[in-house]
Amino acid sequence: MNIIDVKNLRKTFTTVKRGQGLKEAIKSFLRPETTTKEALNNVNFTIKEGEIVGLIGPNGAGKSTCLKILCGLLWPDSGEATILGMQPWKNRVKYVQHIGAVFGQKTTLFWDLPPLDSFHLSKDLYAIPAAEFEERKQILIKLLEAEDIAKQPTRELSLGERMRCEVIQALLHNPKLVFLDEPTIGLDLISKEKLHEFILDLNKKQKTTFIITTHDMQDIEKLCKRIIIINHGTIIYDGPLEAIKKKYFTDKHIDITFSEQVKTFSHKGCKVLTKTPYKIQLELDTRTTPIQTLISHLLKQYDVADITVSDPPIEEIIKKIYRE
Numbered sequence: 328m329n330i331i332d333v334k335n336l337r338k339t340f341t342t343v344k345r346g347q348g349l350k351e352a353i354k355s356f357l358r359p360e361t362t363t364k365e366a367l368n369n370v371n372f373t374i375k376e377g378e379i380v381g382l383i384g385p386n387g388a389g390k391s392t393c394l395k396i397l398c399g400l401l402w403p404d405s406g407e408a409t410i411l412g413m414q415p416w417k418n419r420v421k422y423v424q425h426i427g428a429v430f431g432q433k434t435t436l437f438w439d440l441p442p443l444d445s446f447h448l449s450k451d452l453y454a455i456p457a458a459e460f461e462e463r464k465q466i467l468i469k470l471l472e473a474e475d476i477a478k479q480p481t482r483e484l485s486l487g488e489r490m491r492c493e494v495i496q497a498l499l500h501n502p503k504l505v506f507l508d509e510p511t512i513g514l515d516l517i518s519k520e521k522l523h524e525f526i527l528d529l530n531k532k533q534k535t536t537f538i539i540t541t542h543d544m545q546d547i548e549k550l551c552k553r554i555i556i557i558n559h560g561t562i563i564y565d566g567p568l569e570a571i572k573k574k575y576f577t578d579k580h581i582d583i584t585f586s587e588q589v590k591t592f593s594h595k596g597c598k599v600l601t602k603t604p605y606k607i608q609l610e611l612d613t614r615t616t617p618i619q620t621l622i623s624h625l626l627k628q629y630d631v632a633d634i635t636v637s638d639p640p641i642e643e644i645i646k647k648i649y650r651e
């Protein structure tokens with residue numbers, strides 16, 4: 328069964344161009360010059376119950392706009408969306424009872440109150456029966472290990488701690504469908520892993536459907552069997568992660584700090600991205616050279632102070648997809 332059915336969604340934003348200084352301000356007031364930006368350009372997809380779909384793309388691609396429309400926070404210019412049998416921006420009050428949403432850059436918790444108090448406001452807002460609320464609250468707090476942090480004022484929490492509480496808040500009313508916009512931005516590794524485990528668990532046990540936007544390759548690899556890649560408001564890929572992972576997600580970035588000066592460096596499968604006498608950043612093609620091979624070569628041949636392995640930014644992967 329399709330839980331989400333999106334057809335020909337379009338959204339443009341019109342903004343007034345503003346110059347610097349008073350003269351320009353008056354000019355733009357008298358004769359405003361506008362620019363329009365196509366945030367979504369004919370977007371189509373369907374999502375089945377129980378899927379976890381990653382919506383990925385560079386900054387400004389239209390991901391947040393898409394989620395905001397699907398949550399009923401924004402109206403599209405044209406197009407249709409049927410979600411859980413409803414039109415999000417039409418019967419919004421009824422609709423929001425069935426969805427959960429976390430927008431990573433914005434908090435839905437009250438800043439000066441402990442999250443626990445915000446949770447109780449959710450109970451009233453969604454008219455959750457008291458017994459059910461208590462039970463879900465306890466389960467969620469336990470799963471996200473938030474016993475102590477939920478009692479501190481939100482403003483005192485770290486980003487990772489706050490995000491765990493945001494997720495609890497979004498799930499208290501037991502939504503069938505959850506939108507997560509950059510939920511792991513700025514999270515430490517442990518919080519990130521907790522969130523991953525939690526999402527997978529909920530998906531497995533309750534068939535909760537998730538759409539997640541992220542810049543983080545670990546989120547994608549851990550959570551999403553299917554990804555939708557969006558660029559300039561247009562979907563450029565929609566399908567299994569596996570199908571493009573082998574082709575495009577094979578590069579790693581390796582940052583090496585040496586304890587000695589290194590004049591030149593070359594190795595099979597490696598491209599030097601930046602170099603100073605003590606530091607090199609490499610792009611490694613793991614199809615030709617496994618990470619272990621490179622690292623053992625480095626440790627054998629050089630006096631190495633530090634090595635970090637990371638994924639290239641999404642932007643680079645998308646450029647690569649375009650090139651081919």
Ligand SMILES: Nc1ncnc2c1ncn2[C@@H]1O[C@H](COP(=O)(O)OP(=O)(O)O)[C@@H](O)[C@H]1O
Pocket residue numbers: 340341342364365366384385386387388389390391392393
């Ligand atoms: N409220 C707004 N007013 C004007 N332009 C906007 C607004 N929201 C988004 N945009 C523009 O629409 C495009 C898509 O934005 P967004 O959906 O936030 O991208 P993403 O989440 O993929 O980074 C960007 O060019 C952005 O500047």
Ligand SMILES: [Mg+2]
Pocket residue numbers: 390391392
């Ligand atoms: Mg965004």
